[in-house]
Amino acid sequence: MSQTLTHYRNCNICEAMCGLEIAHRDGAVVTIKPDRRDPFSRGHICPKAVALQDFHADPERIRTPLRRTADGWQPIGWDQAFAEIGRRVRAIQQQHGADSVGVYLGNPNAHNLGSALFLPRFQRVLGSRNRYSSASADQLPHHVAASQMFGAGLAIAVPDIDRTDFLLIIGGNPVVSNGSMMSAPGMPARLKSIVRRGGRVVVVDPRRTETARLASEHFAIRPEADALLLCALIRVVIDDGLADFGDVADLVDGYERLAAATADFTPERVADAVGIAAADIRRLARGFATARSAVCYSRMGASTQSFGGLCQWLTVALNVITGNFDRAGGSMFPQPALDLLARAPRSDPAARRPPRSRVRGLPGHGGEFPVATLADEILTDGDGRIRALFTIAGNPVLSAPGGDRLDQAFARLDFMVAIDIYLNETTRHADIVLPATSGLQIAQYDVYFNSFAVRNTAKYSPPLFAALAEQRDDWRILQGLIACLGGPDEPATPESLLDAALRSGAYRDLGLSLDMLLAHPHGIDLGPLRPCARERLRTPDGRIRLAPDLFVGDLPRLRDALATDAAARSDYPLRLIGRRLVWNHNTWTHNAPRLLKAAGPITVQVHPDDARRLGIADGQLVTVRSRSGRLRLPAEIDPDLAPGVVSMAQGWGHDRPGIAMRHACAQPGASINSLTDATRVDPLTGNAAFNGTPVAIDPD
Ligand SMILES: Nc1nc2c(c(=O)[nH]1)N[C@H]1C(S)=C(S)[C@@H](COP(=O)(O)OP(=O)(O)OC[C@H]3O[C@@H](n4cnc5c(=O)[nH]c(N)nc54)[C@H](O)[C@@H]3O)O[C@H]1N2
Ligand SMILES: Nc1nc2c(c(=O)[nH]1)N[C@H]1C(S)=C(S)[C@@H](COP(=O)(O)OP(=O)(O)OC[C@H]3O[C@@H](n4cnc5c(=O)[nH]c(N)nc54)[C@H](O)[C@@H]3O)O[C@H]1N2
Ligand code: SF4
Numbered sequence: 031m032s033q034t035l036t037h038y039r040n041c042n043i044c045e046a047m048c049g050l051e052i053a054h055r056d057g058a059v060v061t062i063k064p065d066r067r068d069p070f071s072r073g074h075i076c077p078k079a080v081a082l083q084d085f086h087a088d089p090e091r092i093r094t095p096l097r098r099t100a101d102g103w104q105p106i107g108w109d110q111a112f113a114e115i116g117r118r119v120r121a122i123q124q125q126h127g128a129d130s131v132g133v134y135l136g137n138p139n140a141h142n143l144g145s146a147l148f149l150p151r152f153q154r155v156l157g158s159r160n161r162y163s164s165a166s167a168d169q170l171p172h173h174v175a176a177s178q179m180f181g182a183g184l185a186i187a188v189p190d191i192d193r194t195d196f197l198l199i200i201g202g203n204p205v206v207s208n209g210s211m212m213s214a215p216g217m218p219a220r221l222k223s224i225v226r227r228g229g230r231v232v233v234v235d236p237r238r239t240e241t242a243r244l245a246s247e248h249f250a251i252r253p254e255a256d257a258l259l260l261c262a263l264i265r266v267v268i269d270d271g272l273a274d275f276g277d278v279a280d281l282v283d284g285y286e287r288l289a290a291a292t293a294d295f296t297p298e299r300v301a302d303a304v305g306i307a308a309a310d311i312r313r314l315a316r317g318f319a320t321a322r323s324a325v326c327y328s329r330m331g332a333s334t335q336s337f338g339g340l341c342q343w344l345t346v347a348l349n350v351i352t353g354n355f356d357r358a359g360g361s362m363f364p365q366p367a368l369d370l371l372a373r374a375p376r377s378d379p380a381a382r383r384p385p386r387s388r389v390r391g392l393p394g395h396g397g398e399f400p401v402a403t404l405a406d407e408i409l410t411d412g413d414g415r416i417r418a419l420f421t422i423a424g425n426p427v428l429s430a431p432g433g434d435r436l437d438q439a440f441a442r443l444d445f446m447v448a449i450d451i452y453l454n455e456t457t458r459h460a461d462i463v464l465p466a467t468s469g470l471q472i473a474q475y476d477v478y479f480n481s482f483a484v485r486n487t488a489k490y491s492p493p494l495f496a497a498l499a500e501q502r503d504d505w506r507i508l509q510g511l512i513a514c515l516g517g518p519d520e521p522a523t524p525e526s527l528l529d530a531a532l533r534s535g536a537y538r539d540l541g542l543s544l545d546m547l548l549a550h551p552h553g554i555d556l557g558p559l560r561p562c563a564r565e566r567l568r569t570p571d572g573r574i575r576l577a578p579d580l581f582v583g584d585l586p587r588l589r590d591a592l593a594t595d596a597a598a599r600s601d602y603p604l605r606l607i608g609r610r611l612v613w614n615h616n617t618w619t620h621n622a623p624r625l626l627k628a629a630g631p632i633t634v635q636v637h638p639d640d641a642r643r644l645g646i647a648d649g650q651l652v653t654v655r656s657r658s659g660r661l662r663l664p665a666e667i668d669p670d671l672a673p674g675v676v677s678m679a680q681g682w683g684h685d686r687p688g689i690a691m692r693h694a695c696a697q698p699g700a701s702i703n704s705l706t707d708a709t710r711v712d713p714l715t716g717n718a719a720f721n722g723t724p725v726a727i728d729p730d
């Protein structure tokens with residue numbers, strides 16, 4: 031008789047890193063439950079964790095390397111796959127230069143120990159400057175602000191959410207997303223507990239979100255007006271004499287310059303554009319500045335927009351000038367056991383000129399260019415054109431702005447390789463698809479999100495199930511690619527690299543090592559966040575730059591926006607924003623029947639006033655048009671939106687030929703990125719500006 035066994039691991043789907051308790055028998059999952067003894071998630075999980083078993087057992091997962099032929103997909107062996115990739119890629123690079131082969135890295139790489147550790151090695155061997163990732167459709171402005179103000183892109187301070195008295199959330203919906211750039215599982219309970227202990231949670235969002243419903247107060251801001259609001263908040267703090275740097279006073283440079291640069295953004299001047307009354311802005315600023323502790327957290331809504339860089343700069347600045355940086359209840363640097371920030375070199379970002387992309391001259395950051403220009407770099411002839419591409423755990427046809435153009439661009443490549451778990455909208459274009467393991471099959475230690483976690487913990491999860499058929503771990507595939515491109519032999523494994531990092535990290539005195547983590551399958555608690563900025567700032571002089579030239583130089587653009595009449599956009603009078611659903615993760619979880627069932631049809635949500643004006647009934651088919659595309663889908667009347675704003679779930683659109691995912695194809699939904707526009711970026715950072723895309727709606 032077989033026995034039911036218990037396995038403990040971290041869910042690696044999103045940033046929350048929840049601990050799971052998995053009962054399994056004969057290679058199959060019996061139940062997936064929260065691990066109540068996990069010191070970080072303390073018994074929280076969301077419905078997606080239960081679907082990990084679906085992804086593992088999905089018959090439509092790819093199981094062998096595949097090669098695209100005129101007669102369809104042909105299974106091939108690994109040796110043949112690597113031999114062909116090595117030959118084609120080297121030939122293209124020899125003829126057209128190293129940069130003619132590009133790489134796009136998707137979101138799951140950040141949740142995979144092996145990928146996180148082996149991708150830099152692969153990139154070094156490939157030697158191309160044409161690197162792209164989902165970061166520039168997401169959190170890039172956070173990294174640019176961190177790099178300019180604190181000296182390193184990974185110097186991200188996170189809300190000390192369990193001790194704060196005032197949490198101001200701008201453009202984040204952590205009750206659904208489970209937090210981002212703030213790993214904090216179980217957000218509803220954490221938010222409720224702020225209110226219960228007498229604190230305040232204020233949400234600024236064009237939609238009355240699931241998070242706003244739990245908040246003390248919600249302000250329905252106009253899309254992309256956040257930088258104006260933040261300037262006005264800073265202005266009130268300064269004018270009312272409430273500025274105070276707290277314990278880091280001796281480290282702050284640039285305060286006078288910040289004050290001068292934001293001086294003309296009074297609440298009265300910005301109120302109409304922001305959609306929040308001047309008196310409310312003043313009250314919010316005073317409440318924030320006089321709270322015992324407070325922290326401003328701004329996320330996707332404030333970063334994937336035209337002023338993403340300004341928003342992230344001003345968010346950090348607001349925390350610093352109210353004395354809330356590097357103190358309990360404010361915004362603090364985590365101290366992870368595997369510490370990427372401590373390894374970052376000290377160099378002066380202000381003194382560096384960013385590289386510029388070939389076609390549009392967009393800035394590069396962290397060794398990458400913005401994904402918003404990937405299609406241009408493939409489709410525009412000339413020296414340095416991308417002719418071959420690796421996509422690794424990414425689906426930019428659905429996830430990148432104006433994704434339909436990437437669909438066309440990928441068809442034009444001379445050669446394309448995808449490492450993925452599915453044949454989908456992106457990987458269907460590849461010449462060779464390499465099958466990776468996923469979720470329950472990998473060894474996991476979260477390299478990145480421990481760096482953004484609201485408590486210091488460490489946990490290692492061994493694989494639960496073996497790879498099926500010819501699947502291989504991402505890191506082993508990368509190792510194979512390194513070898514076939516002529517790179518050095520790599521004796522290292524993820525475990526050996528992790529062990530070395532733990533033994534030399536901040537907790538070496540505790541004896542932290544891989545063996546110690548193996549002996550603690552629920553994870554090890556390393557304690558609450560502690561003030562540590564003095565050790566962790568990476569500017570050459572160890573100081574905080576409150577008013578970097580880069581951001582101050584971008585303020586004239588904000589002033590222009592304030593002066594421009596929004597009605598000038600009358601061809602497309604509505605503003606489109608995205609939303610996340612509890613039951614899916616980005617573009618790739620729609621083949622799990624238990625999640626798909628819950629997600630429901632994909633609609634465009636419209637405010638009742640707009641619906642009435644346009645003659646749209648609930649459920650009616652409408653056409654949504656933008657400068658770059660159009661979609662036909664059902665409308666849904668949603669009183670939680672601000673008037674003039676429409677919203678769609680992100681991540682859908684499985685209606686293209688050649689995709690093997692039966693369930694996803696049965697409920698394809700529509701891709702919001704058929705409407706978003708790759709030319710709409712935050713010019714400062716190059717990040718995609720999804721939010722506020724101008725659209726029009728025509729009823730059928
Ligand atoms: N309009 C709009 N667009 C958005 C967003 C939005 O809010 N609105 N959100 C943006 C954000 S925040 C992000 S992060 C990006 C995401 O953008 P992407 O990373 O491009 O998209 P994903 O859907 O995460 O694609 C993941 C891919 O990896 C595969 N995969 C899953 N697990 C594994 C694995 O373990 N190994 C390998 N090799 N492959 C795996 C999946 O099959 C899928 O093809 O989308 C962005 N796009
Ligand atoms: N269930 C689920 N969870 C996820 C994901 C998922 O796909 N599904 N994806 C994961 C990923 S990759 C990420 S990066 C995180 C993202 O996590 P969050 O940052 O919480 O992202 P969203 O849920 O998209 O929330 C963005 C909010 O910004 C608002 N918004 C839009 N435009 C504006 C604006 O101009 N100003 C303001 N102030 N607000 C605006 C939207 O209404 C929305 O409520 O979520 C992660 N968690
Ligand atoms: S919140 Fe994220 S990490 Fe936690 S169970 Fe859900 S998907 Fe997994």
Ligand SMILES: [Mo]
Nearest residue numbers: 137164168169
């Ligand atoms: Mo993301």
